[in-house]
Amino acid sequence: MGAKSLSDKLCVGSWAFSQEYRESVRILESQTIWDHTSYLVWRPNAEAVAWVTADRLSPIDEPRLQSFDNLLYRVGAARVVEGLAEDVLLAPLEAGVIPLPHQLAALSRAMSGDKVRYLFADEVGLGKTIEAGLVIRELKLRGLVKRVLVVAPKGLVTQWVQEMRTHFHEDFQLLSPSDFSAYRHLVGDDNIWHRFDQVVCPVDSVKPLEKRRGWNRERIERHNQERIGDLIAAGWDLIVIDEAHRLGGSSDTVARYKLGKALADAAPYLLLLSATPHQGKTESFHRLMSLLDQDAFPDIGSIKHENVAPFVVRTEKRNAINDRGEPLFMPRSTRLVTVKWQEKHALQEQLYEAVTEYVRQGYNQAMRDNRQYLGFLMILMQRLVTSSTRAIASALERRIGILQSTTITEDDLSDGSSDWFSEDSQEQMEELLASKIAGLHNEREEVKLLLDTAKRCQAQGPDARAEALLDLLYKTGQEENDPELKFLIFTEFVPTQQMLAELLTSHGFKTVCLNGSLDLDSRQRVQEDFSKEARILVSTDAGGEGLNLQFAHVVVNYDLPWNPMRIEQRIGRVDRIGQKHLVKAFNLIFEDSVELRVHEVLEEKLKIIYAEFGVDKTGDVLDSAESGADFERVFAKAIVNPDGIEQNVDNLMMQVRERAEDEQSGKSLYEKSSLDAKLASLYVNHPMPYWIERMTTSYLQAEGGRVEKKLFAYDLTWPDGEEMNDICFFGREAQDKGLNHVSLENSKLRALVELLPRAVAGEPIPKLTIGGLSAKIVGFWSLWQVALRSSEGNPSIGSGHVRILPLFTNNEGRTFLPTARTIWENLLQGGPKIEETGTIEGEASQAAFGQLRQEAEKHGENLFGELHTHHQENIRSEREKGRYAFHVRRQALNRIGLPEVRQFRIRKLDEEEREWTAALTRRERVFPELQPVCVLFVEASDG
Structure with a gap:
């Protein structure tokens, strides 16, 4: 080809093939300087222009080796685009986790209507966090949400950040008002909550204050504005509240309920997560449901099955299945291991009995003197001596320090005794031992004697319980025939944890520890170590919150919490989805102890209730802070009055049965879950x-x-x-x-x-023979991208703005859509049944493109109509959602007490709303795009 004919073909307005960018480009401008020619070209896929030299361009109709692999890439990419546009949930296809039938059912239910406001009430361990993550991801993929807030208990916030990152590749910022000073230099006096689009925050860090000692009303208002005021004014699209039953409160004046009400009004989309939303308290449950829809639940009389069921998604463990229809959870074995006092442990037994007597006398005196916190301290001492010699020795040393102080007072303690029994044991210890509680008569001398005994016990060697633990580890390893068997060991106290780590390491066990003081990165490192080389993880209850350790299956409760739900939560760290072994739990307890007597009586009577309600563990009938406190009080009373154990347990069992009946009746409000393994198989396969x-x-x-x-x-x-x-x-x-x-x-x-490639009129059309087709199939096959375009740039996949139209037009000019799809599937399979037999070039190629485009315009018009209608509906929904959000934010700003701050924030909000309205208007203006992805001439092969 001569230079003149080449320049004629590479002229402004013509298409060419760029060898540099490996795509068809359109020439916008040319220049020749000192015999060097270059072209300014438009790259449609990248929505960009670039300069290229003449030697890197070739005419569009010039035969070139467009590999069969390039064709298969286009065919495959177009099928992905079309798959994402079909009526299918997008999140399960992209998540880093394989959703289970009940999780897919929750997602389908959430996406079934316009208003995503639901209570996810699956039982513990069924993955409500995963369900919420799927909803978050689905709404984001559909372009319905951008700003997401997750509010969770303090012990679960790091788990949320970790699981969203691991399973959904979503980055959430862990943010608490205590961190605000670190961000002030970035945002000045602006709303810090508005800086991040995806936030996780602890629930109690943002609940409103009514009063605080030493604070005036202005300071309290400023405190509340920075937390709840600014939080709800930050313009969230979706708010997720974990452990949402805590927001029900005992009345509509409780701080947590006020927080829940403010959050519920602050976003159009709301997910409440709770395994125990009812808890036998209809009034509290009504307040919770009213957060989802005030109109649907105007009063307590509205709490009926027909009203509640449409808002609640619940699956019970016994009904949960995998995608093969098999039960989801492995069976569980729990054994009580009694620790005997041997002769060499006589001094430890003496210490236990001495501390118990000290506790009994001290508790009785504290209650007579109405000194409740001293009574709490006495009970704590009992639990510490039950845990380990090191734990009680550490506590006694700290108590001595307080008793020797000249500034002993009880004023440092808060008045929140009602929440005492729900606190973590380590937190109880830190609070009580750091407080200057006045002592009993002669207490300092008694504590000195106890401390001396404890130190002598430590000098004698390991505790009896620690030796029993070592025997248990060796024996269980032999029974499992696994020299690398992993153990999850729980204790209530950090001093005991430290002692166990030293003991186990000295016996050759690679051991790691978790407690509530570790940050997110440290927790992740510990979990990773345990999943790989470490054989033992020793964790406190606070450290164990949010753990997913289904790769282990043996749990040892080194010391037993008095609240049986804490034991259930511990075992639940391994009794999770994905567990492939029989879960074994061992509960260590001293022989001939008050704790053992209480435990045995409780277990015997609980079994009767389990049988009555057809369940097999405490969590199936009872899970509330009040219940936990009742169990702990029974143990405390038993220490003080061992003769009253039977009567106290009987009284407790009456309450348990009543609450279980209430909880069971609450479950009748929900829809019975009906799970279909085929739904999960649809996505798995x-x-x-x-x-x-x-x-x-x-x-x-x-x-x-x-x-x-x-x-x-x-x-x-x-x-x-x-x-x-x-x-x-x-x-x-x-x-x-x-x-x-x-x-x-x-x-x-x-x-x-x-960046799906496009075909260009005039380029060579490959000719293929395809096996397995009807001999009558001879003609042009093509794929066309039908899309909505706007000034905002390329439409994104999964946005509902792109569809793929396959066409087959035979030699007689008739178009067959089903045949086009059959050819598409055959091409996707590839293989030896497909052969290239040449190309159609020049005027024949140009003519074919022209005829095919007419067919594409005719058959693609309905597709464009569907896209346009869907787009208009989305714009309408987004406009309503946005107006609602701005209305809520403006209401919140109007409550700001300081006029200059209020006016400044409102002006900024007005400006933001104008920008939002303008952007939405631009997005509303769209026009159709019809582009060929690939064009082939196909015919059936003789074979």
């Missing part, structure tokens, strides 16, 4: 991963990358040199075989879909 695999591997082979197929995985090298090893496109296979799962969450894979 969905062909989307295969389409992504075909798209990715074909692209790499076409563009100079490297694809190395291994037995169950791939090693991939991208054209830019980036390597991905042990890659698997199928979630379950990756999970089962420990491979690296990749999906469209990966930016490189997503770019392959977002």
